[in-house]
């Protein structure tokens with residue numbers, strides 16, 4: 001189908017974008033970034049925004065760098081930027097492991113990291129990673145700037161605490177400590193399709209014991225979250241089959257899985273168990 | 286609703302067209318520029334039949350509005366052959382029988398050409414990963430992969 005009519009705006013800086021959005025937000029005016037989720041929704045007419053504010057010409061949103069041990073990701077940074085080596089250390093490693101699992105080569109060359117956070121699909125890999133890494137979302141509007149911790153950001157499937165007139169200008173992520181090990185595993189039925197569930201993990205190993213474990217599960221519930229029960233099962237344990245099985249079991253027990261026509265809760269729970277164990281195993285390789 | 290008069294740089298020619306904001310780049314190419322090489326398959330980002338190259342990147346032209354392409358450099362399948370000589374990718378697709386009905390072919394050509402221009406020395410896993418981005422309902426992909434491998438070698442030799 002063809003998208004419904006709308007008015008197109010192309011601001012050249014952030015202030016101008018915020019001003020336009022403030023004017024049009026109440027008429028379902030929206031930001032368009034990569035358009036890789038919004039354009040399909042408009043084609044289906046699930047979304048019929050009357051105004052689109054295109055932030056793709058705002059060069060200031062291109063920032064991708066580490067400053068004061070914080071990774072800054074501007075709103076124009078596309079999925080494809082996160083190739084191996086683009087970002088230093090274990091933080092860069094986990095971004096590079098996750099990136100190829102998003103959509104496909106062409107979609108990754110336009111879709112943006114911050115757009116994924118704004119869209120908040122339950123199965124978004126970046127949302128699960130932002131959750132793992134305690135990201136902070138920097139939102140800008142004519143009313144000023146607001147920093148939203150990821151723990152207070154998602155509030156339902158494809159729903160966030162971002163106000164209609166707010167633009168995500170950047171995500172900020174504290175970088176992982178140098179020796180941190182990371183792992184990622186997701187299961188989807190077709191290459192490039194949205195995952196049924198995924199797990200992303202990070203932990204250190206000191207004197208043969210797991211330290212600072214983090215486990216984030218995505219795709220299983222309305223939005224990703226850290227699974228504290230699984231983290232507790234890992235903390236201080238010797239890395240290996242027993243600890244990983246215990247953490248996987250804890251994650252499977254902790255989630256309240258979504259159901260749909262082809263995936264019931266029990267099946268999704270099984271996938272969470274397997275994904276958590278495999279992500280942990282990968283982190284040791 | 287807004288209407289826009291825009292300039293598009295397509296295959297090294299500048300064209301001026303007038304489009305509604307809601308018109309996709311795909312529809313603008315096909316309807317306003319008479320370039321029907323990019324095909325409309327799903328029109329929501331899944332199949333890749335509409336793939337063109339924008340500023341060096343493969344792009345699903347059904348997911349980009351024509352107004353967003355204003356001032357950008359666009360390449361379509363019509364611009365691949367140079368002076369009657371097929372591009373190495375086109376040649377390999379023909380010789381390896383990577384084409385059956387041909388509906389997906391322009392999309393695969395633009396996808397793989399863009400990917401290999403960006404990363405000429407892609408290994409086989411990376412090539413498979415790129416090819417997995419688009420849908421072909423006829424060939425079963427093996428001949429497409431065979432063609433892309435040969436074209437990759439050919440493209441590396443020519444640069």
Ligand SMILES: Cc1cc2nc3c(=O)[nH]c(=O)nc-3n(C[C@H](O)[C@H](O)[C@H](O)COP(=O)(O)OP(=O)(O)OC[C@H]3O[C@@H](n4cnc5c(N)ncnc54)[C@H](O)[C@@H]3O)c2cc1C
Pocket residue numbers: 030031032033034035036037038039040075101102103104107110111112113114115116118119121123124125126166167168169192193194195329330331
């Ligand atoms: C075939 C296909 C397969 C896909 N598979 C996956 C997948 O496996 N995993 C995955 O995670 N995604 C997948 N996607 C979606 C893709 O990753 C999108 O790029 C992403 O979800 C949204 O980013 P975007 O920049 O394209 O945002 P857009 O489509 O431009 O916008 C999406 C929404 O976010 C809002 N928005 C965007 N940027 C901002 C901002 N800076 N501030 C405020 N609001 C903003 C928009 O108003 C809109 O409501 C797929 C898409 C396609 C077409």
Ligand code: FES
Pocket residue numbers: 324325326327328329330331332333334335336345346347348
């Ligand atoms: S027509 Fe654009 S991806 Fe299918």
Ligand code: FES
Pocket residue numbers: 383384385386387388389390420421422423424
């Ligand atoms: S040749 Fe028919 S769809 Fe690919």
